[in-house]
Amino acid sequence: MPVIEAHALTKTYGELNAVDGIDFEVAPGESFGLLGPNGAGKSTAMRMIGGTSLRTSGTLLVNGLDPETHGPEVRASLGVVPQTDNLDPELKARDNLLMYGRYFGLPYSYLRPKADELLEFAQLTDKAAEKVDNLSGGMKRRLTIARSLINDPSVLLLDEPTTGLDPQARHILWDRLFRLKETGVTLIVTTHFMDEAEQLCDRLVVMDHGRIVAEGSPASLIRQYSTREVLELRFGSERNAALVDRLRGFATRIEALPDRVLLYAEDGEESLAAVRRDGLEPVTSLVRRSSLEDVFLRLTGRSLVE
């Protein structure tokens, strides 16, 4: 049985279709990513999974149960890390963990050692008696993540887990999440960090304007929507656009940006050599592997989404 089954899942706020009829399934133990620009509907989808946002239409089952009719049961096996930390500002760090566990109806005999273990996990043991307000942004984030694990969830919902963390903290967190995954926990992650998606996700969907626009593993998405390599050429901002027609023959796909021209090709070095043979000398050139970011920008566009 899939951990999550969503069919034609829809959420509208007035005129706005925040989530517009999406279908997806998540298998047990899988780590599943929801990618998309701001406002794509990722967070809303996450909140519907927890039953804290009521869907407008469609069906949704979490562990075989509808979160709207069995909210308490569904959430008993979920761990939720929301996009913005919503720690209890009136409680100390350790009390945040304890009380959160109490909301699940768990006994203190279980919670006390568990809270200490999780503080250790989040490297916050010496901050246990600190008020939440006095913690730094990174500490709050780690505490929120520790909190989500208090009930030993089988499914962890992570809404942009590493936004605002420094590189060290990000890598520690990825490591911890990977270990959780090894113990069989299902991870559902939204992010707009492509490196994070490539690190964490077995499979992902790209969302845009409430719809799913692509689905697959990171590698398969790159294969499907991009080439193996990308050649980035700079000719100076006045010349880039003018040279597109001349460059067209050297790549599968070509994209002119104000500051550079991108040539999508299987072999970047070979394309660069061909460009030079044609008598063009770029100011700078760079050959790199195609990344999920290329896929993302291709699918969701380069213009800013507000």
Add this chain to the structure above:
Amino acid sequence: MSATTVRPVGGGVRGWFAANSSGNVRAVVERGFRVVGSQNWAIIVSGFFEPVLYLLSMGYGVGALVGDVTGPGGHPITYAAFIAPALLATSAMNGALYDSTWNVFFKLRFAKLYQGMLATSLGPLDVAAGEIFMALFRGLLYAIGFTAVIAALGLATSWWALAMIPVALLIALGFASLGMAVTSYFTTFQQMDWINIVLLPMFLFSATLFPISAFPEAVQWFIMALPLWHGVELMRQLSVGHFEASTAVHLTYFVALSVLGIAFTTRRLRSLFLR
């Protein structure tokens, strides 16, 4: 979790409870007490002073200008004894409404506290019931304190005055349940101002500081439809132990208000917490 251990999806009342509650109101209350325990006691104690200051200032200052006024049953009582029970009713109303409107709104929209709670097994019903319980607990503390002050100043002349404490809780329950339902319609702080626009005139005109006989009859009928007036009159009758048919009307009014308020809040529960 295997599907066999799970309660069946049901319609009706049982299904509704299953969807909105894990039956763990206790945890929400526990959190409340933990916060009260770690809070600055000065804040809690200071809340008690507000009605006391009103009583001392108006009761004795204006009292010196006014002398005795007509109390329940037509018996003359001092002005301070006239306003004291009214101030108890008002403070029960204010406390309950503050807790169920501003406090809930803030925790919902800004602190995002409920968002965290509702990500656990708790359902919206557990959160609402826990918050109302905490509001009543604070109300109880203040009612005991203020009743003691009234008694110490010799402004209560009957043992019935002790009954003002549970009645203060009933008044608080009525306003708290109504307030929470109303809060479900608000989205901005500016809209919250509407609560004060209702509260200020209700406080000023509900026979709290002066009898309403000075107003035209139509205005009097309007005032008598408002909840605070019933609370004030009921408290006043209790403070001197004078009862008449209207006592039952006032009491019924608040029982009905509480029942309707709870029903209303229950209906709005999902709109309030699950957007």
Add this chain to the structure above:
Amino acid sequence: MSELTLSVTPPDTDRVARAARQAARVRRWGWWYQAEWRLFSMKAYLSSVFGWAVLVPLLYVLAMGVGLGALVDGRSGGIDGVPYLTFVAPGLLVSTAVMSFSNEMMFPVMSGFKWQELYFARAATSGSAGQVAIAELVAVTIRSLGESAIFWVVLISLGATSGGLSALMIPIGALSGLALGAPIAAYSATLANEGFQFSMIQRFVLNPMFLFAGTFYPLATMPVYLQWIGWISPMWHGTQLARALSFGLPLSGAEIAFHLGFLIVAAATGCALTIRNFRRRLTK
């Protein structure tokens, strides 16, 4: 690479001169530019401010004039030779102005430093830290003048005051507001965290002043050991002046000078401290 020539931009003399002219203008008028900003931001809730400014006097006049007034006048035939409504109206105008001014100097000031950090944004423009403080005080004084003017109009139209001199209650209301609001602003500017200080000010400064500073009855009615609350309170000094202006409460020249002097000294000290504390915090 050879075709790329790096051009060095020559110093743009126009630009430098323009910046100097702008800076000179801001040095002189920056406080006003920022006050405009603050007033402009109030526009968002102008209707609510206006509604309250009309509603509060209306409700109080009806309650105190018709309700409590009937009781007091029936028993004691008014106070200081005038009906209770006439007696209480100037006090209500002044105390409302003081309360409203003070409220604007608590959470909004804290929010300027902490939550929204608007003051830091302003201090990052050509304006100085001191100008940020002055702008804040000026903007709220203007708002207070507006609110007091509305209050006065309501009083006039309901017959609670009369005569041309009574219009001077408008600046007296705003001055009384500044006399308490400015010291509060100075204090708010020093707070790192909002714990409970503002509730304490509300409960132990503003409320007792409202209730014990002779707004609802002459201060002399209070026992002597409580009268000091009035003496140190801008509300009482403002109210006494307003009563003289509104219905001719007889005050000697020395009394007038004393009340006015108290308000001016309190306001000036408060403003100076506010500027100092804003400067300290913004340049820390």
